[in-house]
Amino acid sequence: MAETMLRGEGFVLRPWRGSDLDSLVRHADDAQVSRGVSDRFPSPYTREDGEAFLSGRVIDLDDPVFAIEIDGEACGGIGAHPGKGERVHSAEFGYWLGRAHWGKGTMTRVVSVFAPWAMRELQLYRLYATVLAFNIGSAQVLRRNGFLEEGVQRAAVFKRGVLHDLRVFAKVRRNLDDDH
Numbered sequence: 814m815a816e817t818m819l820r821g822e823g824f825v826l827r828p829w830r831g832s833d834l835d836s837l838v839r840h841a842d843d844a845q846v847s848r849g850v851s852d853r854f855p856s857p858y859t860r861e862d863g864e865a866f867l868s869g870r871v872i873d874l875d876d877p878v879f880a881i882e883i884d885g886e887a888c889g890g891i892g893a894h895p896g897k898g899e900r901v902h903s904a905e906f907g908y909w910l911g912r913a914h915w916g917k918g919t920m921t922r923v924v925s926v927f928a929p930w931a932m933r934e935l936q937l938y939r940l941y942a943t944v945l946a947f948n949i950g951s952a953q954v955l956r957r958n959g960f961l962e963e964g965v966q967r968a969a970v971f972k973r974g975v976l977h978d979l980r981v982f983a984k985v986r987r988n989l990d991d992d993h
Contacts, residue, residue: 817877821926824919826879826891829867833880833887838863840888840911849948850909852972877931881910881923888914891923893931893940903939904931908951915950924958928984941983945970955982 819826829837838860840846847856853871855862865871872878878892889910896903906928910920932940942960944951952962960982969979 819926821922825882829880834863836886843912891927904937920954921957939985944980946978960984
């Protein structure tokens, strides 16, 4: 994945670089960004957190994990975590974007490039994402990209002192020749 670069309308998906530290911290250090993602994404988000992430101590950067670059600056991320064993045909993916870029359709376009690429590249039959119930924008991104809501895991996440339901969205294909 080290040389992979995916281009879309108004953005590039590419591997994270050490030189992304300043922009990573600037966009990630936002309680509104971190409220909808895993607690592996701390708030506040410090330089030390960014250094830990960029060094691969937070998630496995050998998985397809990309910076979302807009106007030459890393301002978000997207990545997939392939399953193991009997679940190797499936991967969970997640994403985040700096608030300065919200409400412009950017993440919908990012997922429209990343999801088909990940399904082809990783030879997946299933790609799925979970969304905290209050995160309507993320649910819309997934729906606009053909992901179907499979159900709700009730009371699944305890975040910032509040219990949340977790919505599950997935895209599947029956054989590797399908484009969807």
